[in-house]
Amino acid sequence: MRITLFSVGTQGDVRPFVALGCGLMADGHEVRLATGRDSEAMVKAHGLDYSPLNADFLEIMRRDPKALQKGLNPIAFVRTARRELSRMADGWSKDGYRAALGADLLIGGGMVAGLAASLGERLEIPSAGAHLQPVTPCPDIPPMMLPPPKKPRPGFVNTGLYHVCQLLVWQMLSPAYKTVRQELDLPKASYWRTFHSDNAHKIKHLYGFSPTLLPPSPHWTDSVKVTGNWLLEERNWQAPDDLLAFLDAGEKPIYVGFGSMLGEDIEAFTLNVIEAIQLSGKRAILATGWGGLSPDAVNPQEIFVLNSAPHDWLFPRVSLAVHHGGAGTTAAALHAGIPSVVVPFYGDQPFWAWRLQQLGIAPPAPLRHQLTAPALARAIKQASQLPMQITAAALGEQARSENGIQTAIDQLKAWELLPRSSAS
Known part of the structure; x- marks a missing residue:
């Protein structure tokens, strides 16, 4: 079969879809991934066909550094996202159509799940959603989408809040998809049609997170499957000699990195982080990523600075990870069997920080805009304690027993979206 995957966002959002695409390709299928130019090299390096889709999230963060600060306030963030997604979706119908043409199955992730569904409707191709x-x-x-509760809510309150969140999502996405559906000559979308129609309930959804981290709800129907993480292995990556030397020079360091996150006052934030590392008494590896940390502020004696390194290689070699709580980094820390200290920026990050705390493998998450060096140092020391280390190691072993990619493929076959035979 010919399968087109759609994913936009930072590299942490796209990497799981590259991993899923590699699994589908190994199962005998021709796989294309439609995503932004920032991920083109990664897609091609793993042997998948690449199709461009307008989705430059780095440019958004550079243009509006305050956007992430709004991310912990869903109402404020919806206004920003509504404007930016309307701009980004210019060309989605044409680029998406080219990516989908000739495919037998479309799989859309996150905010482009609706694009895959609309293209499937236009081209009469089966489609499915895939979410992290x-x-x-x-x-x-x-x-x-909402701040995690301090104590459990009544079930009916959670259910009601989901519908509030769906309305927020609709407000965020509807301007972009109004244009997309007009250009595809499809009926106008509505809130009800998108979330509550019979057709909406028939759409299949794969969840690419670990059931160890978040068990599936018993209230979900057979159209929803939690598969486990879709982890991309970088088998050909070679660690630089100076990194290997630093790792060998003493006790396991901690990892500090915030991936693709950007914000204001990067140098001041970095100095805060460095002071916290020094107060904790730990050696550290500092990953600058897209620029969320400034390498110019670092004293290299006990802190090794790098741009990035594959988490599946690095995390088993560190004692804990200080990170933003993105789905991919959270999954990597879980699988490595190490505790986390999460400083969330926006979106789903406070939720994953809350889940890690619930499982006993992360302290309470400090808020970025209220972060102080002593508070971060205390969190690092708490995550370094033996009980949290033991719990993290046990949950890591459990998570590593899962095979999220194969489970996803098996489920697509069970839904008859893929043939039972592996022949394409």
């Missing part, structure tokens, strides 16, 4: 966060309403899991 829970979005299906239920009474037992709080909505990930």
Whole structure:
């Protein structure tokens, strides 16, 4: 079969879809991934066909550094996202059509799940959703878009809040999809049609997170499957000699990195982080990523600075990870069996920080805009304690026993979206 995957966002959002695409390709299928130019090299390096889709999130963060600060306030963030997505979606119908043409199955992730569904409707191709966060309403899991509760909510409150979140999502996405559906000559979308029609309930959804991290709700139907993480292995990556030397020079360091996150006052934030590392007494590896940390502020004696390194290689070699709580980094820390200290920036990150704390493998998450060096140092020391280390190691072993990619493929076959035979 010919399969087109759609994913936009930072590299942490796209990497799981590259991993899923590699699994589908190994199962005998021709796989194309439609995503932004920032991920083109990664897609091609793993042997997948690449199709461009307008989705430059780095440019958005550079243009509006305050955008992430709004991310912990869903109402404020919806206004920003509504404007930016309307701009980004210019060309989605044409680029998406080219990517989908000739495919037998479309799989769309996150905010472009609707694009895959619309293209499937236009071309009469089956489609499915694929997500890295829970979005299906239920009474037992709080909505990930909202600040996590300090104590459990009644089930009916959670269910009601999911519908509030769906309205927020609709407000965010509807201007972009109004244009997309007009250009594809499809009926106008509505809130009800998108979330509550019979057709909406028939759409299949794969969830690419670990059931060890978040067990599936018993209230979800057979159209929803939590598969486990879709982890991309970088088998050909070679660690630089100076990194290997630093790792060998003493006790396991901690990892500090915030991936693709950008914000204001990067140098001041970095100095805060460095002071916290020094107060904790730990050696550290500092990953600058897209620029969320400034290498110019670092004293290299006990802190090794790098741009990035594959988490599946690095995390088993560190004692804990200080990170932003993105789905991919959270999954990597879980699988490595190490505790986390999460400083969330926006979106689903507070939710994953809350889940890690619930499981006993992360202290309470300090807020970025209130972060102080002593508070971060205390969190690092708490995550370094033996009970949290033991719990993290046990959960890591459990998570590593899962095979999220194969489970996803098996489920697509069970839904008859892929043939039972591996022949394409």
